[in-house]
Amino acid sequence: MGRTAGRSPHDTRRALVDAAADAVRARGIHASLDDIARFAGVSKGGLIYHFASKDELILELARDQLAAFQASVDAALDPSDTEPGRLTRAYIRAALAPVEDDVAMRQSLALITQLMTLPAVAELARADAERWDAALAADGLPPDVLTLVVAAADGMSTAPLWGASTQTPAHRRLAQRLLHLTRHPHLWEALTP
Amino acid sequence: MGRTAGRSPHDTRRALVDAAADAVRARGIHASLDDIARFAGVSKGGLIYHFASKDELILELARDQLAAFQASVDAALDPSDTEPGRLTRAYIRAALAPVEDDVAMRQSLALITQLMTLPAVAELARADAERWDAALAADGLPPDVLTLVVAAADGMSTAPLWGASTQTPAHRRLAQRLLHLTRHPHLWEALTP
DNA sequence: GTCTATAAATGGATAGAC
DNA sequence: GTCTATCCATTTATAGAC
Numbered sequence A, B: 001m002g003r004t005a006g007r008s009p010h011d012t013r014r015a016l017v018d019a020a021a022d023a024v025r026a027r028g029i030h031a032s033l034d035d036i037a038r039f040a041g042v043s044k045g046g047l048i049y050h051f052a053s054k055d056e057l058i059l060e061l062a063r064d065q066l067a068a069f070q071a072s073v074d075a076a077l078d079p080s081d082t083e084p085g086r087l088t089r090a091y092i093r094a095a096l097a098p099v100e101d102d103v104a105m106r107q108s109l110a111l112i113t114q115l116m117t118l119p120a121v122a123e124l125a126r127a128d129a130e131r132w133d134a135a136l137a138a139d140g141l142p143p144d145v146l147t148l149v150v151a152a153a154d155g156m157s158t159a160p161l162w163g164a165s166t167q168t169p170a171h172r173r174l175a176q177r178l179l180h181l182t183r184h185p186h187l188w189e190a191l192t193p
Numbered sequence C: 001g002t003c004t005a006t007a008a009a010t011g012g013a014t015a016g017a018c
Numbered sequence D: 001g002t003c004t005a006t007c008c009a010t011t012t013a014t015a016g017a018c
Helices: A009-027 A033-040 A044-050 A054-076 A086-100 A102-115 A119-137 A143-162 A169-183 B009-027 B033-040 B044-050 B054-076 B086-100 B102-115 B119-137 B143-162 B169-183
Strands: none
Touching (some): A009 A033, A009 A044, A009 A054, A033 A044, A054 A102, A054 A119, A086 A119, A086 A143, A086 A169, A102 A143, A102 B102, A119 A143, A143 B169, A169 B143, B009 B033, B009 B054, B009 B102, B033 B044, B086 B102
């Protein structure tokens, strides 16, 4: 065993990724390795031992964030719901859950946009978005309803990024109506101009 | 008059702001003053003469971007349209216009998110968002319809940021339907769960 | 009004001790 | 497995020439 008791290499990596998230949220993508290392309670040299470069660390952080969203959609899946649109409903619930806390939502989005500065991360996000598109398209809803519902959910969840609040009664009613629409898609189809 | 003929101080400032936009789009918020100055065809010293610090330059660039969006909404106002929702319709048209070109949209959004790294810019954006909220709220549409339509338009326009495309037929139909809804808001109100 | 030269600071990464 | 010391590149900003 190494010199520090109580923390495995894996735990240290984990701590470094978490610290990087905090540091980037607080200081932007150019938080220094020194900052990140201090946040995690190791030295800069220690950090470099675990991640050969800053880009490698940032890339792992990005993977972590995308996986966390995937996990929260999985957790929002209703096992008793077997109707068409069940994934879309989970997506809506997961996307809008943090809306309870505009500040958290905003910081989370700001973090991702910071990470996308790295071309490798932008590519990762693009591939992830493509995966979501395909999965949602296969969820059994009419394309027009899916497009509306996803656009509205995305719009509501990204609003805090620009500083707007989504904690109004109208926003809460909208969330309910979007879920309702996924169960009665004909209501929207009937609205053709 | 100074040493360089043909360009007033005002024009030079303008060129520097435009160059900053290009440089930040290409290299991120940490484009160096040297890069920006070269883009504008002046030296770094010349840049510093016009903007005392990098933050000052970035702040002016941010103001410029927000003003440009305001101007594009103004341009999208239909003079013959005096019905409730006329501003909202212009907002939708302006927000979705660049959707024709996902790449341009993406770069534009990426630029703004880069700028928001600066706390002063974040505060500016927050105040701007508040202004838009107030202006749209006074546009005469029922709050629920306004909330839906703005959320959907925002969602569609920000999708390219994550790498998703908004150039599908379903997206084009959605844009039409959103505009339609602002003229017949009762259609949405009728959808109450 | 713009340029050159340079100061002063900071950041990423390496080498090697422990 | 982690830390210290150090190198080198880059960057903002200043001083002063033209």
